[in-house]
Amino acid sequence: xxxxxxxxxxxxxxxxxxxxxxxxxxxxxxxxxxxxxxxxxxxxxxxxxxxxxxxxxxxxxxxxxxxxxxxxxxxxxxxxxxxxxxxxxxxxxxxxxxx
Numbered sequence: 746x747x748x749x750x751x752x753x754x755x756x757x758x759x760x761x762x763x764x765x766x767x768x769x770x771x772x773x774x775x776x777x778x779x780x781x782x783x784x785x786x787x788x789x790x791x792x793x794x795x796x797x798x799x800x801x802x803x804x805x806x807x808x809x810x811x812x813x814x815x816x817x818x819x820x821x822x823x824x825x826x827x828x829x830x831x832x833x834x835x836x837x838x839x840x841x842x843x844x
Contacts, residue, residue: 769809776810779803787834796837797822801844817841 783800790798805813818827818841831839 769807772805772807772810776803776805776812780812784834787830787836787839791834791836798831798834798836798839799842800839802841 786800787798790796800818802818807813816826818830818839820840820842821827822831822838822840827839827841831837
């Protein structure tokens with residue numbers, strides 16, 4: 746009797762955990778896609794001679810995303826990490842904007 750109850754409890758806990766794992770993995774995937782899209786946009790702007798780049802900011806949906814709680818970019822081109830990203834990509838400035 747107790748084995749059946751324990752097995753049911755374990756099955757419910759597994760399904761509950763799997764649900765949040767799927768949501769977290771999806772958020773990590775979507776965040777990665779957006780970051781790659783922004784990087785490709787910065788590179789394309791540099792190749793076109795645009796040296797002051799504005800990229801869209803975005804929010805993460807879960808606490809599992811790598812940039813959750815971090816300052817990805819701001820609207821001031823003279824603060825970190827904007828200055829570091831601009832130097833890395835070889836452009837004059839990068840700013841983040843809500844679009």
